[in-house]
Amino acid sequence: MEQRSAVNIANSLEHMIFDGTFADGDRLDEVRLAEQFGVSRTPLREALQRLESSGLVTLIPRRGAFVRQPGPLELLEMFEVMAELEAVCARLAARRMSNEALEELREANIRCQMASEAQDSDLYYAENERFHATIYRESGNSFLEQESLKLQKRLRPFRRQQLRFRGRMAQSLTEHEAIVAALTSGDSNAAANALRDHVTVQGERFQSLMAGLKAAAS
Amino acid sequence: MEQRSAVNIANSLEHMIFDGTFADGDRLDEVRLAEQFGVSRTPLREALQRLESSGLVTLIPRRGAFVRQPGPLELLEMFEVMAELEAVCARLAARRMSNEALEELREANIRCQMASEAQDSDLYYAENERFHATIYRESGNSFLEQESLKLQKRLRPFRRQQLRFRGRMAQSLTEHEAIVAALTSGDSNAAANALRDHVTVQGERFQSLMAGLKAAAS
DNA sequence: AACTATCTTCTTGTATACAAAGTGATTGAC
DNA sequence: GTCAATCACTTTGTATACAAGAAGATAGTT
Numbered sequence: 027m028e029q030r031s032a033v034n035i036a037n038s039l040e041h042m043i044f045d046g047t048f049a050d051g052d053r054l055d056e057v058r059l060a061e062q063f064g065v066s067r068t069p070l071r072e073a074l075q076r077l078e079s080s081g082l083v084t085l086i087p088r089r090g091a092f093v094r095q096p097g098p099l100e101l102l103e104m105f106e107v108m109a110e111l112e113a114v115c116a117r118l119a120a121r122r123m124s125n126e127a128l129e130e131l132r133e134a135n136i137r138c139q140m141a142s143e144a145q146d147s148d149l150y151y152a153e154n155e156r157f158h159a160t161i162y163r164e165s166g167n168s169f170l171e172q173e174s175l176k177l178q179k180r181l182r183p184f185r186r187q188q189l190r191f192r193g194r195m196a197q198s199l200t201e202h203e204a205i206v207a208a209l210t211s212g213d214s215n216a217a218a219n220a221l222r223d224h225v226t227v228q229g230e231r232f233q234s235l236m237a238g239l240k241a242a243a244s
Numbered sequence: 245m246e247q248r249s250a251v252n253i254a255n256s257l258e259h260m261i262f263d264g265t266f267a268d269g270d271r272l273d274e275v276r277l278a279e280q281f282g283v284s285r286t287p288l289r290e291a292l293q294r295l296e297s298s299g300l301v302t303l304i305p306r307r308g309a310f311v312r313q314p315g316p317l318e319l320l321e322m323f324e325v326m327a328e329l330e331a332v333c334a335r336l337a338a339r340r341m342s343n344e345a346l347e348e349l350r351e352a353n354i355r356c357q358m359a360s361e362a363q364d365s366d367l368y369y370a371e372n373e374r375f376h377a378t379i380y381r382e383s384g385n386s387f388l389e390q391e392s393l394k395l396q397k398r399l400r401p402f403r404r405q406q407l408r409f410r411g412r413m414a415q416s417l418t419e420h421e422a423i424v425a426a427l428t429s430g431d432s433n434a435a436a437n438a439l440r441d442h443v444t445v446q447g448e449r450f451q452s453l454m455a456g457l458k459a460a461a462s
Numbered sequence: 463a464a465c466t467a468t469c470t471t472c473t474t475g476t477a478t479a480c481a482a483a484g485t486g487a488t489t490g491a492c
Numbered sequence: 493g494t495c496a497a498t499c500a501c502t503t504t505g506t507a508t509a510c511a512a513g514a515a516g517a518t519a520g521t522t
Binding site for chain 2: 508514
Binding site for chain 1: 286289290293294297298318321322324325328332336385386387388391
């Protein structure tokens with residue numbers, strides 16, 4: 027696992043938290059991780075602080091760093107905010123979007139469709155992210171774009187699960203087409219509502235998934 | 245200036261950036277600041293990293309830390325996002341808000357009115373922030389609340405200038421009353437629009453201020 | 463005289479050493 | 493036998509020492 031540099035370590039740890047190497051509440055031992063990465067404690071502590079600022083870790087003074095996975099309630103809240111953020115992006119983009127960008131959206135959608143037909147959820151997810159990121163960009167507000175990308179990244183591991191559901195990719199595609207149609211006609215409200223609903227569906231799916239798991243556990 | 249602990253240093257530096265001790269683009273010398281605060285470079289670097297994550301400083305590898313004040317364009321973008329965030333808060337709060345919280349808003353508004361009559365813009369600003377923060381809280385979404393508070397904090401020094409304008413406090417008060425009325429009647433759309441407009445006004449005021457400065461400089 | 467290359471110096475990034483605080487275990491007293 | 497207090501050990505926080513890279517100056521060449 028020999029790897030250098032503080033920011034790379036943060037990315038590696040982030041990935042390890044996402045893929046389940048560390049569970050919620052796990053304590054991240056500085057000296058242990060430092061020797062695993064082949065560095066000293068200094069850059070590792072820097073990495074932990076970066077993870078804290080992106081919300082994946084809580085740093086308790088004199089106690090250490092603990093993995094902090096958002097619980098069901100917080101995830102729902104984050105999905106709600108994501109839906110509203112994307113709705114704002116869509117509303118702005120409907121007025122400001124160029125024809126080239128609209129074409130870009132359609133092309134991304136075609137690639138989504140191919141991925142859907144191939145039942146390749148990984149590819150679908152990648153193209154889906156590009157679809158959404160294009161709308162963020164076309165909001166014409168780069169601060170909004172950055173904030174949206176940040177939240178998108180944070181919700182990535184949870185959004186990804188949604189696509190495993192049977193028929194979800196096809197439904198998602200249909201929603202994408204409605205979004206493109208609204209953006210093409212320049213209808214701000216329709217675009218905002220379409221995108222809000224599109225994201226909200228994922229939050230609700232997630233909610234039912236959590237409810238199912240809870241029921242199975244009891 | 246002798247002061248201890250990394251997080252306190254971050255707050256002090258933040259304050260120094262806000263009050264103009266450091267100008268935009270200034271390089272923050274680690275050793276110089278370290279001895280000014282009476283600590284070593286280690287906690288000071290930690291503070292700089294915190295400031296980077298909150299957007300007040302950019303860390304260029306092997307080059308140093310530089311103060312990063314948002315320019316006019318970025319500020320307008322941030323005001324636009326703030327307006328939309330608060331609109332979302334209002335829309336959610338209109339449905340979820342308790343009677344106690346509504347009473348809290350009215351009381352905050354009364355204190356705003358007293359501050360306005362006393363022409364005390366500092367007091368007005370403090371009470372105004374509480375008014376807004378109450379709405380964030382009553383959105384019932386603590387993630388949204390936290391994000392709104394973060395952006396509110398970041399825009400604080402710029403919002404504050406607005407109140408110096410003649411008649412702005414009185415106008416702001418009138419808008420507050422419209423917001424309370426919409427929230428009381430539970431009208432989500434009216435509340436969202438009222439709050440969006442209320443914040444957007446500040447962004448536009450800021451824009452005209454910047455335009456004025458620019459014209460005066462040329 | 464101007465441009466380039468190298469060397470020196472200054473600054474950042476990393477490692478290690480040290481100090482302080484917290485946790486747990488062991489021992490003593492009730 | 494149980495509870496509490498003290499002591500030891502573990503772990504975080506900070507300082508210092510060291511390494512590496514970037515900027516600037518000086519000298520040499522064209």
